[in-house]
Each structure stands twice: as structure tokens, then as C-alpha cells.
Amino acid sequence: MKRPRLLITRPLPARVHERAGVLFDLTIRKDAGATQGADLSAALAEYDAILPSLGDAFSREVFAAAAEPRCRILANFGAGISHIDLAAAASAGIAVTNTPGAVTGPTADLAMLLLLMSARRAGEGERLVRSGDWQGWYPVQLLGHDVSGSTIGIVGMGRIGQEVARRAAAGFGMRVLFHNRSPKTVPGVEATQVPLDELLKRADFVVLTVPGGSETRHLIDERAFALMRPETHLINVSRGEVVDEAALVRALGDRRIAGAALDVYEFEPAVPAALRERDDVVLLPHLGSATRAAREAMGMTALDNLEAFFRGEVPQDRVA
Structure with a gap:
């Protein structure tokens, strides 16, 4: 059986990559920065599933530019989904999940x-x-x-x-x-x-x-x-x-x-x-969930959602 094509938009912990590679025909974008709109539209046309994260702005315009998307699900890495236009995703027939518990x-x-x-x-x-300017302790300092x-x-x-x-x-x-x-x-x-x-x-x-x-x-x-x-x-x-x-x-x-x-x-x-x-x-530089265990759990949760979806089940963390 042919494995679904999955794009991970930014590098994730190695254990997540390993599991994803077993489950999917996997592509990992190497750039750690946010994916640009034109690239997101292209990805919607080329992949069966995308695992995006904060900053990957799936706007109404991004969905509109992919007239006949191949993508069927966005398994977001993170709890927040304000960067995804849920109504536009639904209109395009694309499911959306997130990873609320791990963070x-x-x-x-x-x-x-x-x-x-x-x-x-x-x-x-x-x-x-x-x-180097500290002059020592005194009673009313800071x-x-x-x-x-x-x-x-x-x-x-x-x-x-x-x-x-x-x-x-x-x-x-x-x-x-x-x-x-x-x-x-x-x-x-x-x-x-x-x-x-x-x-x-x-x-x-x-x-x-x-x-x-x-x-x-x-x-x-x-x-x-x-x-x-x-x-x-x-x-x-x-x-x-x-x-x-x-x-x-x-x-x-x-x-x-x-x-x-x-x-x-x-x-x-x-x-x-x-x-x-x-x-x-x-x-601080957006460190909210930045522990190794949490980031691995987020990735594994996203993969759990993807596995369920491609088995024909409703993912546990589906939001749209």
C-alpha cells in the first residue's frame, strides 16, 4: 500500500522524524523559519498531509492559491491554531488537528x-x-x-x-x-x-x-x-x-x-x-513548551492524529 506523502515544515526532534519516516513518504523542510505563503500553497498541492507549526500562516489566500489541493489534513505542531484559517480549510475539505495536552x-x-x-x-x-558593574550587596538594591x-x-x-x-x-x-x-x-x-x-x-x-x-x-x-x-x-x-x-x-x-x-x-x-x-x-524567545520531552510529545501527538486520520478514524485532537 502506498504511503501518504507528508511534509514536516520545520525540523522536529529526531524521534519524531524516525517515526514519521516509518509511517509516511516523508519530506522534512530544513529551514527553521516560517514557511512562506507561496510555498504553503505549493505544499497543499503536492502532499497528502502537512505537519506545520506556529508562523506557517495558512490564510484564506494560501488555500485559494491551491485550487485543487491534494492535502487532506494539517496536523499542527502546537496547541494554538490562530495561524490557520479554519473556515478556509473546511471549505477546501482539509481537516485540522492540534496538540493541546503536551504543552x-x-x-x-x-x-x-x-x-x-x-x-x-x-x-x-x-x-x-x-x-561587570555590580559593586556588591546593599540594602535597597533591586x-x-x-x-x-x-x-x-x-x-x-x-x-x-x-x-x-x-x-x-x-x-x-x-x-x-x-x-x-x-x-x-x-x-x-x-x-x-x-x-x-x-x-x-x-x-x-x-x-x-x-x-x-x-x-x-x-x-x-x-x-x-x-x-x-x-x-x-x-x-x-x-x-x-x-x-x-x-x-x-x-x-x-x-x-x-x-x-x-x-x-x-x-x-x-x-x-x-x-x-x-x-x-x-x-x-524570552517563545520558550513556552521548549522542553525536549514536551516537543517530542507534541510531535508524537501530531503523528497520532495523522495515523488516526489515514485509518479513517476521527483524530482525537481534531479542531476543524
Whole structure:
């Protein structure tokens, strides 16, 4: 039986490549950067399946340029699918899956890392030591914000938001507020669901764990920053477009918030100089799920979805 042709758009862990090579007639694109639109359209015409990832923008125009696509499924590597036009994929008869479970724990860990770094000015302190300008300890050097016993406000209480809540409550005794579109409880955690405006007013740390897309674009904007207190820290491990970066720069410049810690950016990989130059901002290069185990699990989950699809079954993680 002829094996389906599969394109993996960026290099993945070796174990994922090995398994994919057994299951499929495999092509691995060697470039680690995002695949361009014309190449995506060509791939839709040439392959039975594509395993893309964040940055591979399958827009309506990309689908339209592949008039009679051979591709039957996009098995996305990652939980977020805002880079895929789901309606256009459905119109083209192409299924879409994602890998939600594998990213949860590592991304929640990273959210807490960013929170701690921002609270304790760890990035600023590390840069000071590396510069060679550190003159030694003194009592009021780089005073930060206590984490234990403070209030965390989690925006979006899906898998990642719930894991952040558990870490914050159990590990640091934090009071947990959260905002979610639908009523939610967090098993094992005393957490209070509140309107977004109330969360922004009360939280010492605002942590964003919502999906990307049009519904959450600029959810944190000029108005949202006006509701926060000067002691508030913003942490974003969701999608860059959830935060209006221009409004964030203004809020930091006017000292309306205490700091920000970001793993994602509105125009990624471009990061404004106005953020890069500030000491009150922690910047990481989209490391949310970047552990070897998590990235291998993501790849294996994508392959599980592909295997199920080509057996004629409904993949577990089908989203469209």
C-alpha cells in the first residue's frame, strides 16, 4: 500500500522524524523559519498531509492559491491554531488537528518563571552582574515584589490557566482570581471567577493564558492598562496579539504598571526596541513548551492524529 506523502515544515526532534519516516513518504523542510505563503500553497498541492507549526500562516489566500489541493489534513505542531484559517480549510475539505495536552505543564512552568523573574527583577539583576558593574550587596538594591501571599489574576482558565493556578496556590500560597468566558471551577484550588475589569484592578500579577485569534486580539489594551495598579506585573504566555504592544510601551513608560514578562510578541519575531531597552521587562524567545520531552510529545501527538486520520478514524485532537 502506498504511503501518504507528508511534509514536516520545520525540523522536529529526531524521534519524531524516525517515526514519521516509518509511517509516511516523508519530506522534512530544513529551514527553521516560517514557511512562506507561496510555498504553503505549493505544499497543499503536492502532499497528502502537512505537519506545520506556529508562523506557517495558512490564510484564506494560501488555500485559494491551491485550487485543487491534494492535502487532506494539517496536523499542527502546537496547541494554538490562530495561524490557520479554519473556515478556509473546511471549505477546501482539509481537516485540522492540534496538540493541546503536551504543552500544558511546560507552559505553566514558564508562566511562573516569568512571574518570578518580573517580581524579583531577576533579568535586571542578571544583566547587572554580567556587565561587570555590580559593586556588591546593599540594602535597597533591586527591591522587588513579594510573590507569596500576593494575588494572581489568570485570564483564560483552560488547561494552561488551571495548571498556573495550581502552581500559584500550592507553591506560593497566592490568592487566585480568574476570568473566563464560561463558568469554570479549578479542582483542588480555591479560585474566584470575576469579570475581567475586576481582575485587572485587583491582581498583583496578571497572567494571560487565552487562545489567540480575532476574539482575543488586543484584549489587553489602553483601557485595560488604565485599570491596573502601578504595582501590577503583566505576564503573557498566550499569543502576542492578545496585548496591544504600543499600549504596553506607553503603560510602562508612564509607570502605570510595575513591569512585564513576555514569551510571545505581537509581530513575532520582531520585538520593539522600546521593549528591548527597558529594564522592567523580561523577554524570552517563545520558550513556552521548549522542553525536549514536551516537543517530542507534541510531535508524537501530531503523528497520532495523522495515523488516526489515514485509518479513517476521527483524530482525537481534531479542531476543524
